[in-house]
Amino acid sequence: MKTIVLAFFASASLTAWGQSYKVAGTVLDAKSKVPVEFATLWIEGSGIGTMTDSQGKFVIQHLAEGKHEVLVRCLGYSEYKLQLDVRKDKENIVVYLSEQTLALNEVTVTAERKTADATTAYTLGRTALDHLQSVSVSDALSLLPGEQTSKFKGLTSSAQVITLRGESTEMGNPDFGTVVEMDGVRLSGNATAASTSGTDTRNIGNSNVERIEVITGVPSVEYGDLTNGVVKIVTRKGKSPLIVDVAVRPTTQSYAVSKGVELGAKAGVLNLSYERVRSVSDIASPYTSYVRNAFGVRYSNSLHTKTGKTLSVDFSLNGNVGGNNTKADPDAFKETYTKSRDNALWSSLSFNYMLNSPWLSNLRGGVTFSYADNRVEEKKNQSASSVQPALHTIEEGYFVASKYEEDPSSPIILLPTGYWYVTSFNDSRPINYTAYLKARWSHKIGGVTSNLLAGADMKGEGNLGKGTYYEDMSVAPTWREYRYDELPFMHNLAAYAEEEITLPFRHSQLLLKGGLRSDMTFIPGTVYGTVSSLSPRVSAKYSFGEKEHGFFRGATLRAGWGKAVKLPSFEMLYPRETYVDRLAFAPGAMADGTTYYAYHTHPVLPVYNPELQWQYSLMREAGMDIRLKGVRISLSFFYNTLSQPYTSTRIYTPFDYKLTDQSALNDCLIPSADRVYSIDRTTGVVTVSDKNGILTSQTLAYKEIHDFQSAVMNVNGSSSSRMGLEWVLDFDRIKAINTSIRIDGKYYRYKGIDEVMVPSTSSLTDTDGQPYKYIGYYVGGNGNYNGFMTQRLNTNLTLVTHVPKIRMIFSLRFEGTLLNTRQNLSEYSGGTRSYVLDSQSDYLPSSTQTDIYNGASYVATYPLYYVSREDMETRIPFMEKFLWAAEHDKELYNELSKLVVKSTTGYMFRKQGYSPYFSANLNVSKEIGKYLTVSFFANNFFYSMQKIKNWQTGNEGSLFASSLVTPFNYGISFKLKL
Template sequence: MFRYPLLLLLAILLLATLPARARDGQPCRLSGRVTDARTGEAVCGAAIVVGESRLWAISDHEGRYLIPGIADRQIELHVTCLGYVACTVPLSLGDGENTLDLTLREANLSIDEVVVTAQTRTETSGSSQVIDRRTIEHAQLININEIGSLLPGGKTAGDQNLTSGSSRIALHAGGGSEMGNASFGTAVELDGMRIGNNASTAETAGTDLRHIGVSNIESVEVITGIPSVEYGDLSNGIVKIRTRRGKTPFLVEMTVEPRTRQMALSKGFLLGRDGSERTGILNVNIERARSVSNLASPHTAYDRNNLNLTYSNTFRDRRDRPLRLTASVAGNLGGYNSEADPDEFKESYTRTRDYAVRGNVQLEWLLDKPWISNLYVQATASYSDKLTETNENRNSASTQPYIHTTEAGYHIAEQYDDNPAADIILSPTGYWYTLSRTDSKPLAYSFKVRVDWNRRVGEAVSRLLLGSEVTGSGNLGRGLYYTDMRYAPTWREYRYDRLPFMHNAALFVEEQLTLPVKQRSLLRLSAGLRADATLIRSSEYGTVASLSPRLNAKYVLWENRRSLVSDLAVRIGWGKSVKQPSFQTLYPAPSYSDRLAFAPGTTADGTTFYAYYTQPTTPARNPDLKWQYTVQQEAGIEATLGGTRLAVTLFRNRTVNPYMSRTIYTPFTYKLTTQADLEAGCTIPSADRIYTIDRETGVVTVLDRTGVQAPQTIGYRERNTFVAQTQYTNGSPVERWGVDFTADFAQINPLRTRIRLDGNYYRYKGLNLTEVASTLSSSASMADGSPYKYIGYYAGAAAVSNGSLEKQVNLNMTVITHIPRIRMIFSVRLETTLYDYGRNLSQYGDGSPRGYLLDSSSDYFGASVPLNDRGRYVAVYPEYYTTWEAPDERIPFAEKFAWARDNDPALYQELAKLVVKSNTSYYFDSERISASFAVNFNLTKEIGRFASITFYARNFLHNMGRVRSSQTGLESSLFGSSRIPQFYYGLSLRLKL
């Protein structure tokens, strides 16, 4: 989309380093007073920000504010305060002192300008949507993971049940089967503190945000475009959550849904005063939410118990330079708890803690120096306790081997009572419960320093941003363990708290230029560069460096023109962002190959004394692993056409080096003593036998318990097989592109009604060509009974498909009626999926086919032609294969397989086992799902100034129609389908006391 983005970026950064030229006057000052429109009283704690300059002020207890060092003369003031309507004031300034008094209106439904939809941020150069508190309340969100339903083309989840932890935020992404780790690359920040999932050893996915209470959220900004270089460790956009800060009355919120209950209490306390000084504001929020998975069995539930404390204060020195201090601490005590159905084993359950504590300190100082305008410092720390406890019922009529050894060699099973520390213990017989615990304790910290320098460069207004950030993450958990080793199945300890922490240091610089072009026209340029160095001590990775250049440009052609098109602006953006790996990617668990070496017959009491050969392998860490990154490009247009506000964004995201796992196979040999060997070489009666095995040689010796016969050595046979290790590597690039749009039509005044259209077109293509190895299961064998000895190497996956192509068109229409006189607003939202296309792919990067079309499912040979809705079975071969005897010799599979068919039937039969086939004849046919829709209803009514009530119903027409698949020709019901929300409803009551 842009041929020379780096050159343009460097040019802008070079311009930023030039000294300021002749100025049109020195920086000026702006002061004034903020008051309540209804009472005339001073408004304390209002934030006044000058455009995107980061020049700011906070009104004091008398409502007064002062902003020094303003370089521009044509500005926009953004004024926000908790409980009041945010406003933007365009202003022309003169040299020296300027005065402007501001009046804020209380945020309620009696005013005309009430918004209950996500709004495009027009003052920024990149694509960004803002969802305010009123919108969150009207949508009645309980799970912040559902914020994506408010974005263009978003779909509503009918059931916000917190017992399901599978919902993650993923911007500009489709279903969960997509490659590229979209949710993992979507960053989430809470008051500037990253809520990440890097320290997870169990997944490479986005953060589960169920533990974050929604009642304390003031606004959410979703940046789907190219973010500032200030934000790192992401590859798919960022969600910025801002909690309440400021003076408020007591706020009580109660929400009831069929399977969820929520209650919250909030208050912003203005602390004591001493003369003209105040000691700050303390915001307190307490929330409890509980969801059950099934009304018929309310024991299985997720609980959220939040406490949030935020202290804020603004100090001023003798020169009236404000220093803003914000300190917060928040925590959650909750989690998931399942209790079995009364008809099942009553002691079976799964309990998962979801405990979290977060601390955050921010300092922002408006210094107003010639060489620095603003200083920002932030320090954060977060700690989670995610202990999962599982109690499972197990049973067995005979003893089973539980292998616990971590040492190489041969080991024989022993009774737990005889040797509790045995390498292999024998399980009990009958019925019992096994209690396991998985202890994960992620810990993360960050420290950020940022400075801003605002100045004029000729006619241009410049804002230079410089900063540094240090972050770290680790896991203090114990991992999986068992409290009673008598019942511990095959398992080895793998402690998370012994894994090295991952540290990252970053430097970033960004220049923002605002250039007046002509009257009512201006050009905004933003270019930045971020340098990261990720340090992982005591590991193969060492230090990994990366650069992230980013560029945004916006040309405002005109604003507030008296014409059909009153506002018009175009924008483009390009950028690279890097995502650090998760601990699952960095530290795969050690592998152990356990092969049965000896299994004598079962004794009269049901005991079998198994022996195994164990071959441990060190973690298959990949020193060549590269950090995943995404190259984003976007272009957009914003316009006001006849009172209708339009915003259209075209985006293209290419994710490079996505994290993926593969298996490495290493040949090894062990000795196997069979029952036939035992009977042929042992004359000791079975009741008197004592079995031993040499740990080094694997030779089995039988002792006579009575001492009558001498020890007898048993014969064996050698077995050749493989050790399997999991290693994380980088997959092939993944591409997503599409169009987002919104159209907010002018209000129909007689009906007090607005109509909003929003939607998107989304296209995803993922094609994995990374080489992966695969063989048959460890129990598979050759025709002669020996272990299977061939390894196949496939392009992308040992499957018929190595990727997919998906397309979707979504269109939503929202009709919003607002009646200020009775303080009521209600909306009806029609959500539709007009086009839903999907297709499995099996091809190489140049589009040539990877598989062969078969005439029948029993064939192995066919035509290598492109797959174009032929309705045929498909076979996929490995690119080549290796043998146990020669693991480094690559044998082209297709050529050898064809030769073996005519010349070596035995080899042909063995190689055929490596061929993978589609299980249906239509697997690679295109699938188009017919259109579907759902209608949602929301109503909010204020009762005076002190109470409000919200009711919503998802899919309230209870659409249970049918959709048709072009691939199979079959129809399926929408009932219970994920394509539309199920019928669901809720009621919320809010009180101001």
């Protein structure tokens, strides 16, 4: 932190050569010519900007000499890019903003690439969101190159998470590493109950979103705690009419209202919004539903000085009350239900002091707060014909079950017989907060433009939930308490600096950007202590050949490299204490009809791994943007490596306990009707007493059981790679038919191999009746495959017809998947992991076949080595010993065979894929007058029943009701502006 601050002020002490000038003007409504207040003006690629006052006036001081592109934005208006060539003071600039309607000549309903950035980034505007009629923020990302329409018809099926340049099934949890923020607030952190999953976007109000900015390439160093990109959601800010939205589709209905109220002279603007969405899983039985009651409050104001300085203040409060509910389903068992809360509250308070001075362009700061209530309540029916125990023991020893009404504090409860209900709760309430401060200094030294960013942020994360608990402990099943609110908070302090330099040449321009982020993570009271990490990132952009006419009209080459570190989740940091429960004595039904159970409980302390390293991603990207006559081409190649991913293994250690079985009662002289049993809590010895006191108490014989206990230890896994090529071809509009054509697509390849050593044993017993005594250590787990490779090639064709005169836009999008493959892999860098079998009944590898990928053989996977309970330190090579035992020791061979994992099919390692398949979507938007907009969509409107072939099995299937394409879905929406 100290180094970064010193570097910042050392740079600031340099003499800034070159002239700077004043730029001033007015922003007016293009139609009414009235001043536009709260319009923002930003110099692209710099930290210089300002806002208009109540008279629509703006002033930018100390703007360097040269050409600049100014981005002008205001709620309800179309963006405008002003080209300035500053050679002297300019004080009478007039900018006209046009109201955002379909009557404009240029309307964008696709993802628009941010060409000013050296990295790959896109903007999804409000017009595109309205035309798409998305019900969830994640729906909108289908507009990105090569992405396809969401497979969800509604909101009830599952969490809708966003994964950039990755799939949620891959190693390293790429969705967990994708940042989603709204108005600067991180929507999800590392302290949720499902700690390694991505951000569920169903609870985000969709109608109040003004735009979505997506960074898929190498982000700025101001973004930390990520591995897979950034999604920035920006809500409405500014004066706006009363907007009423109504959207209807077969399974989902949405109603929303919003208004931007001007509070008076210099009092600012207050934006209010409310949205209610109800989505059901099946219109034939609409009882499983998801409800969203999203609300938003945003206050913004700006103070202006005569010298051109502007201070803007922004406060936002967004949230949701809702969740899943199956309580009303008459098809479910009577009185059973599942209710999942999805309540959230996100708030931020920020300021932006736009000084535009020679030594500081702007200073930003603020605080954010995020809280979620994700309690799940479930009521299930249970039944039993005989009494069963429920264990709640948390101490070492032997314990006897008793009825709850006799001893409510008993560590083992006897559950009732017959029918009853169990109501359980899982209470997770993650919370996180952030404070940040950052400064930008944009200046010019000679002909070189410098844009320096320096900042710091501090955040804390925790969970206030109670974990899992039960309404009625008399019927609670086997369970132990694990409270989230007792886990220590995690804090992170970060400092960063980034320099962006623009070098102009005669007919070209070079932009160089480099930065460094330093994170210090504090986890008090744990073995981790304080952990530091560095994230360097660099990018470059070279533009040349820019001109307005001719076939070749300019090109931009860009490249980037960066490291991004993902902080661990609470699931990784705080492993749970586990318990090994073993039956110690059960004499059967008693003479009075009661049941006696005694169990041995062995607590296994959580295993913390002080060697756990923070997961990180190395991002590499190269791209090209070309402007030709009639077409704009954008290509982006990426190769990302995810290293040290969070994963887990197990640790086995021997432990013994005493078991007294019913055969020990054969020599008991006390009549069964007079027997009273007791078990020593420490030794486990069972004593039978005569309730009449006539016969002497008798100690029962027992046998020592030699078993294993296991504990989960979180570790770092093996690296995986993600590679892809994205392309966009935007053709100029065909004026005769008012139609533009876009072709976009993506080739994506993933490969991941897990080489973490994972121990496992067999549930079978030894010949002497003891638990199995060997532990096998498998490379990447005890499955037949320890990784997989996927390839996917998507291409989309979009036809957009826009007729401004009738205020109508029509789009037809064809989505095609030309390649979709997955191949299971069994690999080990140190040798062979799996072997071909001559037949399914064999255990020894084939002597004639070695290729497990021939697609027609059963495969066996062997542990790399094994250990015995008698000697846990000596690691015996499995294959060598197994082959020897097959010839010399049949008993050992039979025992070791229990560690062999055989495939269930002969085609497990054959490449799985499908022949090409397609679907088509139709979207229409029509403005009726000034106040009403009607939109209609039909996804997969061909209702494709195309036959496709599965390469792995050779079977042919239909796309009807397939998860490969979006299901047929349609809807209509109405937007009323008053």
